[in-house]
Amino acid sequence: MKINFCQEDIDKLIKLANERNIYIEGNIIKVIDPLDNELFASYLLKAKEEDQSKRKKRLEVTKQVQQQNKELEAKAAENDQLMDDLKVALSDADAAKKAALDDLDLLQKRTQFELIGRE
Amino acid sequence: MNEIINSILLVDDENLFHLVFEDACSLLDITLDLRSLTSADEAANMFEKWQKGSTDKPECVFVDLNIIGSSFDGIELVRKINYEYGNGVIIGIISSSSDQQEVGKAIQAGAQFWIVKSDDIEPRLEDFRKDYEGYKNRTAPFKLYQ
Numbered sequence: 001m002k003i004n005f006c007q008e009d010i011d012k013l014i015k016l017a018n019e020r021n022i023y024i025e026g027n028i029i030k031v032i033d034p035l036d037n038e039l040f041a042s043y044l045l046k047a048k049e050e051d052q053s054k055r056k057k058r059l060e061v062t063k064q065v066q067q068q069n070k071e072l073e074a075k076a077a078e079n080d081q082l083m084d085d086l087k088v089a090l091s092d093a094d095a096a097k098k099a100a101l102d103d104l105d106l107l108q109k110r111t112q113f114e115l116i117g118r119e
Numbered sequence: 120m121n122e123i124i125n126s127i128l129l130v131d132d133e134n135l136f137h138l139v140f141e142d143a144c145s146l147l148d149i150t151l152d153l154r155s156l157t158s159a160d161e162a163a164n165m166f167e168k169w170q171k172g173s174t175d176k177p178e179c180v181f182v183d184l185n186i187i188g189s190s191f192d193g194i195e196l197v198r199k200i201n202y203e204y205g206n207g208v209i210i211g212i213i214s215s216s217s218d219q220q221e222v223g224k225a226i227q228a229g230a231q232f233w234i235v236k237s238d239d240i241e242p243r244l245e246d247f248r249k250d251y252e253g254y255k256n257r258t259a260p261f262k263l264y265q
Contacts, residue, residue: 027151052146059142063238066135 002033010040023047025054124251126152128177130162130196131213132187136236140181140213143241149248152177159189159196166204177208179251181234184214184221194221194228201229209254217265226261235265 005013016022024032029048034041127150129140137155144150154177156162162182169176180200182193191199197210211232212225222233231254234243243264253259 027145030148030151055142055146059139059146062135062138062142066139067238069135 001031003031004033004035005040010037010043014039014043017043017046023050025051122252123148124150124248125178126150126154126175128162128180129153129155129213130157130159130180130186130193131155131183132157132185132189133183136183139240143244147241147244147248149244150179157186157188159186159191159193162196163191163199163204166200170204179209179254181211181213182230184212184216184225194224194230197225197230198228209251217263222263231259231261233261233263235263 013024023043024047029044029051032044034044127144129137131137131140134157137157141153141155144153156165159182162180166176182196184193186193186196189196193212193214197212200208200210209231211230211234213234213236214221215236217233217235225233232247232250234240234247237243246264250259250262
């Protein structure tokens, strides 16, 4: 389906482009029929180029953001793994400390027992 | 000259990918009518509604494999659309995964294609568009674009 504009609207659009560098954007450009108006055909071509240039830029930025998000997610997963490893290490350290304290307690009791035995 | 696809529906939980897909489709002149949904449930509801007769149903559907926040995954959505709502749309998976087991399940569910998502999605979409006529006529075999 193609749509066409009346001459008055075409003139306004071209004036807006010339004076303020504002063009119509988006897929609607692709369905406008310039009929036999060469000036309007070149306006539509320029509008399409501008639109594509903007979309290319946005696509690049969006892909960069997507990549950064992926990296952040990977780093968050890495951090979670490190926290889990740290918890295990802390728990192991606690167990080792408890064992060492038990051993020390046992040693002290044995020493006391030996001292009593000598008396 | 490859024809423009009348209308496309993208079902993907990642909003950023909606933008990537929209811009890529526009730059490649793939379609003029692109709608995007973030939930498989919402898509299923729409197809259920379209089953009752509607002219605005999409011609082609791209479904993400893992749609976070939905009651079922992309393969189940493909199966529902193909076998429960029977709309005869062209449908396939778009996913960063290309796990062979999942691909097999998608084929069983009636997917016609599988496009692997990556930073460079445009060449795959271009290849897909070249094969599109075959999907439309139901003459093209299942294809994995990676």
